Each structure stands twice: as C-alpha cells, then as structure tokens.
Amino acid sequence: MKISVVLPAYNEAxxxxxxxxxxxxxMGDAAEIIVxxxxxxxxxALVARDFGATVIKNPYNMGNGAAVKRGxxxxxGDIIVLMDSDGQHRPQDIPLxxxxxxxxxxxxxxxxxxxxxxxxxxxxALYNCLASYVTDVKIDDLTSGFRVFKKAQALKFLYLLPNxxxxxxxxxxxxxxxxxxxxxxxxxxxxxxxGESKINLIKDGSRFLSIIMKIxxxxxxLKVFLPVSxxxxxxxxxxxxxxxxxxxxxxxxxxxxxxASIIIFMLGLISEQVASLKMEKIDEES
Numbered sequence: 001m002k003i004s005v006v007l008p009a010y011n012e013a014x015x016x017x018x019x020x021x022x023x024x025x026x027m028g029d030a031a032e033i034i035v036x037x038x039x040x041x042x043x044x045a046l047v048a049r050d051f052g053a054t055v056i057k058n059p060y061n062m063g064n065g066a067a068v069k070r071g072x073x074x075x076x077g078d079i080i081v082l083m084d085s086d087g088q089h090r091p092q093d094i095p096l097x098x099x100x101x102x103x104x105x106x107x108x109x110x111x112x113x114x115x116x117x118x119x120x121x122x123x124x125a126l127y128n129c130l131a132s133y134v135t136d137v138k139i140d141d142l143t144s145g146f147r148v149f150k151k152a153q154a155l156k157f158l159y160l161l162p163n164x165x166x167x168x169x170x171x172x173x174x175x176x177x178x179x180x181x182x183x184x185x186x187x188x189x190x191x192x193x194x195g196e197s198k199i200n201l202i203k204d205g206s207r208f209l210s211i212i213m214k215i216x217x218x219x220x221x222l223k224v225f226l227p228v229s230x231x232x233x234x235x236x237x238x239x240x241x242x243x244x245x246x247x248x249x250x251x252x253x254x255x256x257x258x259x260a261s262i263i264i265f266m267l268g269l270i271s272e273q274v275a276s277l278k279m280e281k282i283d284e285e286s
Contacts, residue, residue, distance in 0.1 A: 003031040003098070004077030004151075008067035009085040010038040013047045019083070020051035022091035032077055035085070036067035065167035069158050075151060084145040088189045097148045097185055105153050105180035108172065109146035109187035127169065127212060134216040134223050135176045140184035142169050153180050160218070166211040173212070177219035221275055225268025233261035 005023055009016060016035065023033055035048035039061045048055045056070055072080055079101065083089045089109065097107040124143055131139040145168055157174040161167045175182050216224050236257030243251050 001079050002077040003027065003079045003081060004071075004075035005031055005033045005081040005083065005094075006036065006068065006071035006075060007034070007053075007083050007085045008036045008038060008064050008071065009040065009044050009048070010061065010064070010067075011040045011042045011044060012085040013040070013043040015085055015087040016044065016047045016051070018087055019085060019089075019091065020048065020053060023083075023094070024052070026091045026094055031081075032075065034071045034075060036071045038062060038064070038067045063163035064165045065161050066163035068167055069161055069163075072151065072154060072158065078151055079148060080151050080154060081148045082145060088191070089146040090188065090190065093146070093187045094148070096187065097146075100183050100185060101148060101150070103181065104183040106147060106149035106172070106175045106182045108141060108144050108182065108184050110141035110184040111144060111189045112186045113188050127209075130209075130212050130216075131169070131173060134212070134220050135173060137176050137182070139172070140186075142172055144168060146187065146189075147171075149175070153178075160215070162211060169211055170215055173215045173219065177215075217271060218278075219275060221271030222268045225264055225271065229261050229265040229268065232257050232264060236261060 005027065007016075007019070020033065020035075023031070027033075033051075033053040034056060035044070035053045036056045036058065037045040037048065038058045045055045045057055054074075056067075056074055058067060058070070062070075068082060079098070081094055081097070083091075083094075093109060097109055100107040124141070127142045128139045131142045143166075147168070149171075153175065154171065156178075157171060160174055161170050172182065213224065236254050239257060240250060240254040243249055243254065
C-alpha cells in the first residue's frame with residue numbers, strides 16, 4: 001500500500017532541513033512526502049522542494065488543522081503518516097507505528113519523555129482523562145501530532161476537524177467512537193531544535209476543552225448530559241430536604257432544579273438518538 005507523509009509547516013525551514021532527509025532515509029523512495037506550507041514568511045516551501053517534497057501552499061495562514069486537511073485530501077497514499085515539522089518527532093520511529101496497522105486503523109505515537117512545560121503536561125493529562133471517560137478507552141496521548149492511519153477512514157471525519165491545533169484530539173475521538181481500532185505506541189521525542197511553540201495557554205487550551213466537549217456531545221451525548229442532569233437533581237434534592245426539615249415546604253427553587261434535571265436528561269436521550277443515526281450513516285458509507 002502506498003504511504004504518504006504529511007507535514008504541516010509554518011516557518012519551519014530550518015527544522016525541515018533535518019526532518020526531510022531523515023524521512024527519506026527511513027522510508028526510501030516509496031513514500032510520498034507532502035509539506036503543507038501555511039503561508040510561511042521564511043523559506044519553508046523552497047527548502048521542502050529542494051529535498052524533493054511535494055509542496056502545498058496555503059494562500060494565507062489557515063491554521064495547523066486546515067493544513068493537515070489539505071494534505072490528507074491531496075495525498076495519493078492509502079496510508080497517511082502525520083508528523084509535526086518542529087523536529088520533535090523522529091523519522092526512524094515511523095516503521096514502529098506502521099507495523100501495527102495490520103490490526104489497527106490508527107496508531108498514535110504516545111510521547112514518553114515530553115519536553116513540555118509543566119502547564120502543558122498538566123493540561124494534556126486532563127485532556128487524556130476526559131477523553132478516556134468519554135470513550136471508555138484508555139487514552140495515552142490525545143494531542144500527539146505523530147500518527148499513522150488509513151486514509152479511507154479519516155476522510156469520513158475531515159469535516160469534523162477544526163482548523164487549529166486541536167485536530168489530533170478530534171481525529172482520535174472520532175476513530176474510537178466510530179469503532180475503528182486505535183493503538184498507542186510509546187515513542188521518544190526530541191526537544192524542539194529551533195523556534196518556539198505556537199500553542200497559546202489560554203486561547204488554545206480553552207479551544208481544546210471546547211473541542212473535546214463538542215466531540216463528546218457528538219458521539220456520546222449521555223456522557224455529558226447525564227452527569228449534569230444528576231448534578232441538578234441531587235442539588236434540588238438537597239435543597240428540598242433543607243427547606244422541608246427547616247420550613248416544612250417545597251420551594252420554587254427546588255421545583256426549578258428538578259425540572260432542569262428532567263429537561264437536561266431528556267435532551268441527552270434525544271441527542272443520543274441523533275448520534276446513533278449519525279453513526280449508522282457513517283457505517284453505511286463504509
């Protein structure tokens with residue numbers, strides 16, 4: 001099966017000088033290499049062409065996720081390898097992921113020695129816990145940009161992927177909830193050799209949480225609605241108990257909390273039915 005390696009890049013000319021030769025050495029001439037230049041202001045496109053990569057140039061800065069989507073659509077391979085262009089992923093680890101594709105539809109390189117600052121490690125741990133709860137599958141590295149997968153399955157979910165850095169989260173949850181087997185393979189990562197991370201703590205952190213909640217509601221609504229419904233119910237029950245024993249009456253606030261609990265639960269049931277219909281449509285397209 002033909003393999004396409006897709007690298008989204010924004011001002012990564014210097015890093016590509018190290019990454020692209022490594023990919024070519026590891027994969028040989030059989031793999032197609034696609035660099036999606038997200039309107040870089042440096043020589044990213046020129047360096048990519050010099051090393052024999054196919055270059056897709058975005059007319060303006062569209063975002064990391066948008067670059068990935070354009071690369072996947074253009075790729076001619078049946079198997080897609082996604083890597084970041086910042087020099088942290090080692091090309092020699094690609095075969096470790098590829099060899100697992102006989103039994104899995106997506107294989108993700110789970111970082112074991114991440115060089116991230118403490119707040120990013122804490123945030124990723126939180127994202128992993130939330131994703132594990134939603135999917136009932138242990139998620140080792142939700143936000144890893146290093147992964148291989150079968151293109152045919154990924155194309156079904158491209159419309160879900162955001163144009164930002166949170167595309168790995170969406171793609172991972174989509175595969176798992178659609179019952180496409182996913183495996184996490186431990187890999188070592190290198191410290192970023194040049195430049196600074198383009199991820200912002202407040203802006204991108206809140207966006208990650210928003211994406212996880214949206215995908216959770218899309219694929220497993222009751223995982224979100226039921227806890228909220230129970231929170232309102234037990235809050236109402238506690239408040240009713242308090243007012244009954246002290247004042248011997250049932251208050252409007254208790255009624256409001258119980259009503260909200262019922263409404264949220266019913267919305268969850270309706271959303272669950274809609275999600276089931278959506279998954280049936282995806283299965284039919286398979």
